[in-house]
Amino acid sequence: MERPEIGVLGAGAFGTALAITLARAGRRVSLYARDEAQVDRMRTTGENAARLPGVPLPPSLRPTAAVAEAAAAPILLLAVPTQTLRRLAETQAGALAGRTLVACCKGVELGSGLLPTEVLEQAIPGARTAVLTGPSFAVDIALGKPTALTLATAHRGGEALQAELATPDLRLYLTEDALGAQLGGALKNVIAIAAGVVLGAGFGESARAALMTRGFAEIQRLAESRGALPETLAGLSGFGDLVLTCTSEKSRNFRHGQAIGRGELPDGAQTVEGVMTAHALAADGDSDTLPVTCMVSALLKGQVSLDEAKDLLLSRPLRHERG
Numbered sequence: 001m002e003r004p005e006i007g008v009l010g011a012g013a014f015g016t017a018l019a020i021t022l023a024r025a026g027r028r029v030s031l032y033a034r035d036e037a038q039v040d041r042m043r044t045t046g047e048n049a050a051r052l053p054g055v056p057l058p059p060s061l062r063p064t065a066a067v068a069e070a071a072a073a074p075i076l077l078l079a080v081p082t083q084t085l086r087r088l089a090e091t092q093a094g095a096l097a098g099r100t101l102v103a104c105c106k107g108v109e110l111g112s113g114l115l116p117t118e119v120l121e122q123a124i125p126g127a128r129t130a131v132l133t134g135p136s137f138a139v140d141i142a143l144g145k146p147t148a149l150t151l152a153t154a155h156r157g158g159e160a161l162q163a164e165l166a167t168p169d170l171r172l173y174l175t176e177d178a179l180g181a182q183l184g185g186a187l188k189n190v191i192a193i194a195a196g197v198v199l200g201a202g203f204g205e206s207a208r209a210a211l212m213t214r215g216f217a218e219i220q221r222l223a224e225s226r227g228a229l230p231e232t233l234a235g236l237s238g239f240g241d242l243v244l245t246c247t248s249e250k251s252r253n254f255r256h257g258q259a260i261g262r263g264e265l266p267d268g269a270q271t272v273e274g275v276m277t278a279h280a281l282a283a284d285g286d287s288d289t290l291p292v293t294c295m296v297s298a299l300l301k302g303q304v305s306l307d308e309a310k311d312l313l314l315s316r317p318l319r320h321e322r323g
């Protein structure tokens with residue numbers, strides 16, 4: 001029996017990489033980009049030069065500018081930045097209804113404070129949602145390097161979805177804890193900005209390790225207070241992604257922080273999810289529970305200087321390590 005087609009909505013780096021690995025594994029995949037010129041270029045050149053230059057698109061991958069064509073598939077991967085997910089879901093609600101919607105973004109929506117699957121469920125009542133998250137750079141997936149991710153869904157049918165989306169290069173671990181998986185993925189971007197600031201400002205790798213440890217405690221505190229499972233946070237979508245994003249210059253969040261730490265202007269054209277997520281969480285939190293997040297938000301808004309941020313980041317009051 002032929003396996004169902006998969007639609008990927010959003011032809012950025014991550015959407016294209018997921019479409020490539022699925023198509024390479026023999027799946028029929030359509031990749032929706034809203035920009036017709038980009039679709040034409042992908043069709044004629046056989047690559048997505050804007051986002052993943054040099055990686056060929058397999059023949060079973062069909063770029064399309066017609067959202068209805070991609071959304072005809074029963075499983076849809078929504079690979080757009082968190083802050084644009086609602087617009088995509090609301091404007092295409094009719095086409096998306098009745099499909100399995102897999103959010104492939106990491107963040108918290110500004111204004112509502114909602115996570116990606118919560119945005120989808122609000123925009124499309126009754127939607128069957130999941131989230132694909134964890135440590136992975138798009139370029140690694142696209143090049144077929146081995147990657148392990150978390151597939152989280154609170155809905156029934158998780159095993160079937162896992163079987164549909166796993167590829168020989170992309171190992172998927174299943175959990176029902178969609179809340180924990182999404183909070184870990186959202187917060188690690190904020191901590192990665194802080195880690196970039198620490199290195200960019202020359203505070204050193206030891207300070208970064210301290211920051212990452214405190215950042216992880218912050219993730220655990222917030223997520224567990226909302227009902228996430230500790231094992232989710234210790235897994236790929238939490239600890240795993242925190243390590244990758246805080247330690248690699250391939251990360252846009254890390255590089256954003258690094259530029260700020262060096263006193264340079266960050267590249268404003270990149271998708272840097274941690275910026276809006278920091279503001280979204282800080283708007284709702286306080287510096288006792290979310291010290292790193294609140295500091296990152298204040299630094300990004302220019303409300304504190306780099307020196308003040310350093311004190312806030314690295315010179316917290318002495319207390320017991322468990323605190």
Ligand SMILES: NC(=O)c1ccc[n+]([C@@H]2O[C@H](COP(=O)([O-])OP(=O)(O)OC[C@H]3O[C@@H](n4cnc5c(N)ncnc54)[C@H](O)[C@@H]3O)[C@@H](O)[C@H]2O)c1
Nearest residue numbers: 010011012013014015034080081084088105106137138271
């Ligand atoms: N790039 C990575 O290595 C990577 C890895 C894992 C997860 N992610 C996550 O994937 C999400 C997307 O990141 P990315 O790297 O692909 O970003 P990107 O900037 O490369 O691409 C985002 C794409 O979304 C498209 N888009 C935005 N709004 C849209 C809409 N309404 N309809 C259709 N398309 C729309 C843009 O045109 C762009 O092509 C982020 O949440 C990111 O955290 C990225």
Ligand SMILES: O=P(O)(O)OC[C@H](O)CO
Nearest residue numbers: 134135136251252253254
């Ligand atoms: O480039 P970043 O910082 O968005 O990180 C990409 C992925 O989320 C890493 O897992």
